[in-house]
Amino acid sequence: MELKSYDKYRMSFAPPTTSVKLVLLGEAAVGKSSLVLRFVSNDFQENKEPTIGAAFLTQKCTIGERTIKYEIWDTAGQERFASLAPMYYRNAQAALVVYDITKPASFIKARHWVKELHEQASKDITIALVGNKHDLVEDDNDGDDSSLRKVSIEEGQKLADEEGLLFFETSAKTAYNVNEVFVGIGSKIPEAPLLKPQQPQATDGRIDLSTGTAPAADGCAC
Amino acid sequence: MDSADNMPGGFAGSETSSNYDQNEDPVLDNGENNPDVSYDVSETNSTTNKNENDEDNESNDEITVIPDIETRDSGASDTDIPAQHHQQAENEAKVEKNANLEPSDGRPPVPSRQILRNLASVDPEILAQASIGATENTLEPEYVVTDDLLQSKLNQLNAGFNNKSSQVQTLIRSATQNIRKTFNDIRTTVGALEHDYQIDWEFWANVVNDYESVVQNNSHALHSKIAAGIPKEVRGIVWQLVAQSKNYELEEFYLTLKSETSIHEKAIKRDLTRTSFYTAVDAVSKGEDLYNVIKAYSLFDPDVGYTQGMIFVAVPLIMNMTDSECFCLLVTMMKDYRLRDLFCPDMRGLHRQLYQFDRLLEQNSPLLYNHLVKQGIKSSMYASQWFLTFFAYKFPLEIVLRIYDIVITHGIEALLKFAVNLMLQNENKLLSLKFDKLLEFLKDHLFNRYVNDEFVDERRFSLRKRQGSSSSYYNLDSMVEDAMAIKVSMVDLAQFEREFDAIYASEKHRAEEIDELRHENGRLRHDIKALEHQFSVLNRDHVDIVQKMVDTKVMIPEIESENDDLQKAITQLRADLEELEAKMKAPSVSSSESTLDALKSPAIPQNIEEEIQRLLQVNAQEIEKCTELEEQLETLTVQDEELLEKLGKKRWWQR
Ligand SMILES: Nc1nc2c(ncn2[C@@H]2O[C@H](COP(=O)(O)OP(=O)(O)OP(=O)(O)O)[C@@H](O)[C@H]2O)c(=O)[nH]1
Ligand SMILES: [Mg+2]
Numbered sequence: 001m002e003l004k005s006y007d008k009y010r011m012s013f014a015p016p017t018t019s020v021k022l023v024l025l026g027e028a029a030v031g032k033s034s035l036v037l038r039f040v041s042n043d044f045q046e047n048k049e050p051t052i053g054a055a056f057l058t059q060k061c062t063i064g065e066r067t068i069k070y071e072i073w074d075t076a077g078q079e080r081f082a083s084l085a086p087m088y089y090r091n092a093q094a095a096l097v098v099y100d101i102t103k104p105a106s107f108i109k110a111r112h113w114v115k116e117l118h119e120q121a122s123k124d125i126t127i128a129l130v131g132n133k134h135d136l137v138e139d140d141n142d143g144d145d146s147s148l149r150k151v152s153i154e155e156g157q158k159l160a161d162e163e164g165l166l167f168f169e170t171s172a173k174t175a176y177n178v179n180e181v182f183v184g185i186g187s188k189i190p191e192a193p194l195l196k197p198q199q200p201q202a203t204d205g206r207i208d209l210s211t212g213t214a215p216a217a218d219g220c221a222c
Numbered sequence: 223m224d225s226a227d228n229m230p231g232g233f234a235g236s237e238t239s240s241n242y243d244q245n246e247d248p249v250l251d252n253g254e255n256n257p258d259v260s261y262d263v264s265e266t267n268s269t270t271n272k273n274e275n276d277e278d279n280e281s282n283d284e285i286t287v288i289p290d291i292e293t294r295d296s297g298a299s300d301t302d303i304p305a306q307h308h309q310q311a312e313n314e315a316k317v318e319k320n321a322n323l324e325p326s327d328g329r330p331p332v333p334s335r336q337i338l339r340n341l342a343s344v345d346p347e348i349l350a351q352a353s354i355g356a357t358e359n360t361l362e363p364e365y366v367v368t369d370d371l372l373q374s375k376l377n378q379l380n381a382g383f384n385n386k387s388s389q390v391q392t393l394i395r396s397a398t399q400n401i402r403k404t405f406n407d408i409r410t411t412v413g414a415l416e417h418d419y420q421i422d423w424e425f426w427a428n429v430v431n432d433y434e435s436v437v438q439n440n441s442h443a444l445h446s447k448i449a450a451g452i453p454k455e456v457r458g459i460v461w462q463l464v465a466q467s468k469n470y471e472l473e474e475f476y477l478t479l480k481s482e483t484s485i486h487e488k489a490i491k492r493d494l495t496r497t498s499f500y501t502a503v504d505a506v507s508k509g510e511d512l513y514n515v516i517k518a519y520s521l522f523d524p525d526v527g528y529t530q531g532m533i534f535v536a537v538p539l540i541m542n543m544t545d546s547e548c549f550c551l552l553v554t555m556m557k558d559y560r561l562r563d564l565f566c567p568d569m570r571g572l573h574r575q576l577y578q579f580d581r582l583l584e585q586n587s588p589l590l591y592n593h594l595v596k597q598g599i600k601s602s603m604y605a606s607q608w609f610l611t612f613f614a615y616k617f618p619l620e621i622v623l624r625i626y627d628i629v630i631t632h633g634i635e636a637l638l639k640f641a642v643n644l645m646l647q648n649e650n651k652l653l654s655l656k657f658d659k660l661l662e663f664l665k666d667h668l669f670n671r672y673v674n675d676e677f678v679d680e681r682r683f684s685l686r687k688r689q690g691s692s693s694s695y696y697n698l699d700s701m702v703e704d705a706m707a708i709k710v711s712m713v714d715l716a717q718f719e720r721e722f723d724a725i726y727a728s729e730k731h732r733a734e735e736i737d738e739l740r741h742e743n744g745r746l747r748h749d750i751k752a753l754e755h756q757f758s759v760l761n762r763d764h765v766d767i768v769q770k771m772v773d774t775k776v777m778i779p780e781i782e783s784e785n786d787d788l789q790k791a792i793t794q795l796r797a798d799l800e801e802l803e804a805k806m807k808a809p810s811v812s813s814s815e816s817t818l819d820a821l822k823s824p825a826i827p828q829n830i831e832e833e834i835q836r837l838l839q840v841n842a843q844e845i846e847k848c849t850e851l852e853e854q855l856e857t858l859t860v861q862d863e864e865l866l867e868k869l870g871k872k873r874w875w876q877r
Contacts, residue, residue, distance in 0.1 A: 028530070029492050047496050050530045052615050053606030056661045071658070078489075078530045080567055084602060119740070 017060070017067045020189055023089045025113040026098035027106040028077030031132040034172035035098065036074045039182055044173050051076040054088055061179075063186045070182065086120060094126045094185045099151065101131040101169060107151045107159075114163050126188045128166035128181055131156045135171040369711045371632035371639075372445065376437050376464075378633070382558055383466055390469070397468035405430045405459050412455045421453045430456070430463055449702045452627045458542030461630045467554035473546035479518035480545075486520040486528035493530055499537040502619055511545035512536060518549055523556065529565040531610035538612075538619065538626045559634050564610055570726065575609045575638070576601045577722040578715055582642050586708070590649050597657045604664040608641055609634075617669055624698050628706070635715055636705075643705040644668040672701045 024032040033048050033055065040059040055074040060067055073088040075081065089095060097113045099106040110129060117127055137149040153169060160167035166184050170177040383391065409423050425447060429436050436444050452460050462468045484490075494500060494513055503512055515536055520528040535555075539548040556562040563571020580601050584591040594601075607615040612629060614622045628636045645652065648668055655663055674697050 028489065029496070047500070049496050049498055049615070050493050052531055052534075052610050054603065055665070056603065056658070058658050076530065080529050080565075080569060083568065084606070087600070087602070119744075 017069050018189065019069045019071060020094055020186070021071050021073070021092045022094040022096065022185065023073045023075065023085075023092040024096045024098060025075055025085060025089065025117075026077055026096075026130075027100070027103070027109040028079075030077065030098045030100040030103070030106045031172045032077060032096070032098050033074050035096070035130070035132060035170065035178060035181075036072055038172045038175055038178045039070075040072070042175070044175075050078070053081065053084065059182075061182050061186055063183055066186070068186045068189065089117060089121045089125075092121060092125060093189060094128070095121065096128050096130050096181065096185075097165070098130045098132050099156075100133050101151045101156075102133055102136050102148045104150045107131075107155070111159065114159070114165065118163070124190075126166070126185055127163070128168060128185055129156060129160045129163075130167075130181055131169040132172060134169045134176055135174045138171075138174075369709070369713070370441070371636055371710065371712065372448075373437060373441070374712050375631065375633040376434065379464075379466055379558060380434070390471075393469050393471055394466055397470055398463060398466070401459050401463055401468055402430055405456060408455055408459070421455065422447070426453065426456055426460065429460060433464055445706070448627050448631050449706055450699060451624050451702075454542075454623075457623070457627070458539075458547070461539075461626070462543065462547060462551055464631055465551055465554045465558070467551040468547055469550055472550050472553060475522075476515075476518050476546045476549040479521045480514045482521055484517045484520045484528075487517060490516050490520070490528055490533070493533055497533050497537065499534070499614065499619055503537055503540065506541065508540050508545075511548070512540045515540060515545050515549045515552060519552055519556075522549075522553065523562070525567070526556070526562055526565050529610075531607075531615075532565060534611035534614035535561070537614065538622055541619075541623075555630075559629070561634065572606060572609055573602075573726065574719060574722045575634075576605060577725070578718045579605055579609075579638055579641050581714075581718045581721075582638055582708075582710060583645055585714075586642055587646055587649055590645060590652055593653050594660075597660055599657065599660060599664075604661060605641060609637055612637065613640065616666060618695075620694065621669065621696060621698060621701070624702055628702065635710060635712070638715075639708040639710050640701075640705045642710075643701075643708050644671075646708070647671045647704065669696065669701075672696045672698070 024036065026032050028050060031048075033051050034044060036055075036057055037043050037045065037048070040057050051074055053076055057072045057074065058069060059072065060069050062068075073092070075085050075088055095113075095117055097110045097117070099110040101107075114127065114129070117125060131151060131153070137147060156169065157167050159165070166181075166188065168177050168181045168184065170181060172178060383394070386394070405427070409427065413421070413423055425443065428440070429444070490513060494509065494516075500509065503509055512533065516528060516532055519532070520526075536548065536552055539551050543551065556565075560571060563569075563574065565571075580591070583594075583601075612622060612634075613625050625637070625640060628640075645668075648663070648671055651663065652660060674695060677695055
């Protein structure tokens with residue numbers, strides 16, 4: 001009897017909400033805060049103030065049966081703040097590495113962030129590469145010289161493929177593809193990440209010499 | 223005062239970055255951060271031209287103009303602003319010559335040096351400002367430290383002033399004189415107007431004319447007047463006087479910098495319109511001035527360059543003075559208020575201030591401090607922007623101006639008072655919140671506590687709402703008052719700073735070790751990869767070889783049997799050969815033809831055989847024919863005999 005009612009009680013629960021710590025990285029003014037603002041408040045500001053230090057926001061997101069609560073750290077893009085970044089990505093389960101498709105330098109910076117994440121962040125971190133400001137090239141003829149686009153979709157996809165990242169081109173301004181990024185990340189996050197204790201860096205990229213077999217090429221270790 | 227005064231030869235500027243970058247070669251570091259910086263020597267020279275030659279200082283010039291890593295390491299150059307420097311300022315031709323010579327010694331031009339040399343030729347004191355050797359010395363200040371921040375600040379500024387060369391002192395004095403004149407002009411024009419509020423002109427005139435004696439003799443009134451807000455009409459004037467910032471030479475230098483190009487231009491432009499105050503700045507057409515000041519500073523102090531907080535910090539200044547004055551005050555604040563530490567590449571000053579904040583919070587409210595620690599919230603997560611922008615980031619200009627009144631007169635240590643006060647004022651609320659909400663509150667709602675009662679029901683912050691109203695949205699007086707009531711002892715702060723330095727040094731050391739290990743690890747990983755690659759190559763080779771071996775083993779019997787066959791053939795041939803040889807020995811017995819036959823036979827053995835066969839066949843046929851014929855003959859003979867018998871009578875003659 002007791003058991004039965006207990007069961008009933010238990011079954012009335014919706015599937016548990018998974019909390020996902022997510023960090024945004026990328027050069028200054030690529031639109032990190034704008035992406036978060038779009039995702040969290042479905043809003044856009046033409047002159048978004050630079051992030052000083054970092055900003056924290058949360059937003060829930062339902063993917064099929066599951067609800068994911070994103071705990072988002074939006075970091076400051078300026079180089080000088082880079083030393084603060086590890087504090088935010090160290091325990092992150094997901095990261096958005098953002099660049100501006102009209103700014104080639106921001107793509108180079110994105111590469112650096114990906115590398116740093118692979119080296120320093122948790123081993124199972126899910127990373128999405130995001131080329132933002134798609135609205136600026138929407139009407140452009142790709143390949144034509146006057147195009148504002150400076151980073152081709154292929155370049156982005158190539159980097160993502162090489163490094164095992166999700167890849168999106170987005171516009172915080174028009175909301176194009178913004179939710180998709182978070183849904184995409186969410187579907188790649190394992191069901192109950194808490195069950196699997198994370199050991200940031202502990203086994204990161206190491207090779208178990210005892211087994212004698214070389215691991216399959218597992219991303220770029222160095 | 224410090225170390226430096228009588229040291230010839232050092233180049234104050236050369237230390238700029240190393241003061242902040244304890245562990246790296248400042249030159250390299252600088253190169254990394256600003257790879258593209260290069261200053262045109264000719265421009266440098268153009269600014270040196272106004273100085274006059276002075277033969278006496280030749281030798282010093284040599285040393286000064288080739289500032290270097292070597293001299294830096296000797297320690298002599300450290301924060302060195304020698305008296306000679308000052309005279310060198312007049313020594314134009316020499317400096318110029320040396321500047322031109324320098325590249326020939328094979329050293330690439332180092333941007334920071336270059337620009338600082340530039341400064342040196344303008345005025346070594348200015349250069350001293352850029353170098354801000356102060357950081358090294360702040361722990362043992364040479365001015366009297368009291369728990370009164372305002373008094374301490376004045377002492378510190380005076381000490382700084384006294385350390386300046388008499389020439390610079392004169393320059394500053396004359397600028398001060400000029401500001402006083404401006405004050406009097408304003409007093410006559412504004413004072414004549416009707417106001418809905420009273421300005422105590424008498425009092426502010428005293429401040430402007432002799433700040434120091436007001437501090438000494440009328441400290442109480444001064445504190446309360448400043449806490450109540452410096453009248454906006456004279457705010458910029460009072461700030462500059464207190465900070466002793468205005469300096470014609472520096473203003474002139476600003477004008478030259480203004481027309482130069484900075485690698486940070488793009489970034490500054492990009493951020494300019496992104497600051498919440500920009501509309502206010504733009505409204506009074508100060509946008510370009512603001513841009514120029516920030517750009518000029520990035521050129522003036524290339525090691526710091528441009529940081530995103532700077533615009534916020536400069537806005538209240540530009541709103542209250544001309545652009546060149548704003549530049550002077552910004553430079554003064556960077557140096558004498560240690561703002562530079564906040565913005566330098568490793569942001570050491572920020573971390574120091576955060577540490578001091580943590581300790582003060584712990585002192586003032588252990589409960590709240592522990593709560594934050596338990597919630598996993600670090601002060602850097604919410605307070606970085608307070609210190610980097612003087613609360614300008616999220617909070618409205620009216621608040622920020624009041625904070626500036628305090629900061630300029632008390633030093634940036636006063637920011638800690640505001641920060642701690644805000645925490646204490648919201649203590650209960652903060653204690654009730656958990657991580658998410660706590661962070662949100664810390665970022666956006668701390669000032670709600672000071673919203674005036676009449677606005678209380680619309681406590682949701684919105685700029686537009688505020689603007690419509692004539693009375694102040696915030697109760698700024700009580701905010702400042704409360705903050706000033708927080709005890710912040712300079713002695714404690716110095717102690718905290720020492721602690722911080724120790725922690726920072728050890729952390730930096732550890733970080734370096736970690737870095738080194740990571741580097742080593744990366745190298746080893748690389749090696750392992752290479753070895754793995756080699757291993758797999760070897761493995762492949764191994765497999766190939768094994769395969770080949772198997773193939774070979776399969777082939778051996780074949781080859782052996784082939785070999786056997788060949789062996790047999792050889793034996794056969796040998797036998798043939800012997801036979802032939804034997805035949806060749808026989809000819810003496812037979813006739814000459816037969817010898818010939820024997821000789822020919824090996825060549826045409828088959829023909830002979832065939833021939834024999836053929837002949838045998840022919841023979842057989844012949845024999846057969848022969849037999850046939852014999853048979854026929856026999857039959858004929860029989861017939862003949864029969865006929866003879868029949869014809870016996872006829873053949874009478876045979877009888
Ligand atoms: N056209 C266009 N502009 C955008 C888009 N996203 C952001 N912006 C603009 O780009 C500027 C920078 O955006 P932010 O979101 O502040 O950039 P950030 O990456 O957070 O910058 P930091 O905080 O300085 O690191 C702002 O003026 C935005 O309005 C976009 O998708 N399209
Ligand atoms: Mg941002």
